[in-house]
Amino acid sequence: TAGITQAPTSQILAAGRSMTLRCTQDMRHNAMYWYRQDLGLGLRLIHYSNTAGTTGKGEVPDGYSVSRANTDDFPLTLASAVPSQTSVYFCASSSSVGGSYNEQFFGPGTRLTVL
Amino acid sequence: ELKVEQNPLFLSMQEGKNYTIYCNYSTTSDRLYWYRQDPGKSLESLFVLLSNGAVKQEGRLMASLDTKARLSTLHITAAVHDLSATYFCAVVPGYALNFGKGTSLLVTP
Numbered sequence: 001t002a003g004i005t006q007a008p009t010s011q012i013l014a015a016g017r018s019m020t021l022r023c024t025q026d027m028r029h030n031a032m033y034w035y036r037q038d039l040g041l042g043l044r045l046i047h048y049s050n051t052a053g054t055t056g057k058g059e060v061p062d063g064y065s066v067s068r069a070n071t072d073d074f075p076l077t078l079a080s081a082v083p084s085q086t087s088v089y090f091c092a093s094s095s096s097v098g099g100s101y102n103e104q105f106f107g108p109g110t111r112l113t114v115l
Numbered sequence: 116e117l118k119v120e121q122n123p124l125f126l127s128m129q130e131g132k133n134y135t136i137y138c139n140y141s142t143t144s145d146r147l148y149w150y151r152q153d154p155g156k157s158l159e160s161l162f163v164l165l166s167n168g169a170v171k172q173e174g175r176l177m178a179s180l181d182t183k184a185r186l187s188t189l190h191i192t193a194a195v196h197d198l199s200a201t202y203f204c205a206v207v208p209g210y211a212l213n214f215g216k217g218t219s220l221l222v223t224p
Contacts, residue, residue: 033211042203042216043158050210058211090157092212103148104212106158 002026004107006091012113013081021076021110023091031094032074033104034058034066036087043090049074050096081114088112117142119206121215128194128222136189136218138204147187148212149178150203158203162189194222 007022025032034046045058049068063085065077074093078085091107118141128134138147146165150158162171164180164187171178175198177190187204201219205212 031210035212040216042214043212044214045211048211096210103160103163105160108157 004091004093004105006089006107006110008110009108010111010113012115013078015082015114016080019078019081019112021078021089021091021112023074023076023107024072025074025091025093025105025107026072027093027095027105028071029093029095029105030071031096032068033092033094034064034074034076035090035092036060037090037109038087046076046089081112083114086112086114117206117208117213119204119213119215121202121204121218124216124218126218126220128191128220130195130222130224131193133193134191136191136202136220138187138189138215140185140187140204140206140213142185142206142208144182144206144208146207147180148205148207149187149189150205152201152203152217154200161202191220194220196222196224198222 004025030051033048035043037043044060046064047066049055052071055066089110092104094104095102120139149161152158162178167182169180175192180187199222201217203214203217205214
């Protein structure tokens with residue numbers, strides 16, 4: 001079982017360009033999340049989706065957008081990248097029961113550098 | 116504003132020694148997680164603590180939770196080099212994880 005896959009593994013992107021980070025899970029989890037990890041700041045939530053067709057903003061959503069067309073995929077798009085979006089991006093997923101969310105499983109991450 | 120504070124943020128310890136990492140949080144959470152991250156890798160779940168007084172152990176690591184004090188501890192017993200990593204605690208006041216900044220642990224001979 002693959003769990004969660006992310007693509008690409010790493011990317012160097014010119015400022016002003018757009019890019020979509022892909023995330024796919026095969027665990028049929030209803031909830032999915034995008035975090036960014038920066039040295040000294042830990043992991044911060046960008047966007048989340050509790051179920052297919054719905055999304056919500058996290059702590060640091062500016063400059064990012066997401067969609068959740070189906071259960072398995074949760075792409076993160078940077079419409080016009082800026083250097084401050086240089087980071088490691090982690091996708092995660094979890095199941096929920098009765099409104100309570102279970103353990104989150106993390107993908108391998110995408111290392112993005114914006115120049 | 117929710118705060119999740121870990122201390123220490125950096126820890127260098129000798130093999131064979133014991134030490135405790137602390138995680139304080141500022142709001143009610145029905146569960147607390149501990150994750151491990153090796154350099155350049157993803158996060159690996161270590162423990163899920165679900166109730167006040169919960170204690171879980173895996174090898175040389177033991178985690179506990181005091182919901183009244185809003186405090187969790189991760190105790191390391193007789194450290195070995197393989198435990199060198201960054202350890203994060205996280206709470207879930209709603210739907211998503213709120214992480215501490217992590218404790219970078221280095222175990223030296």
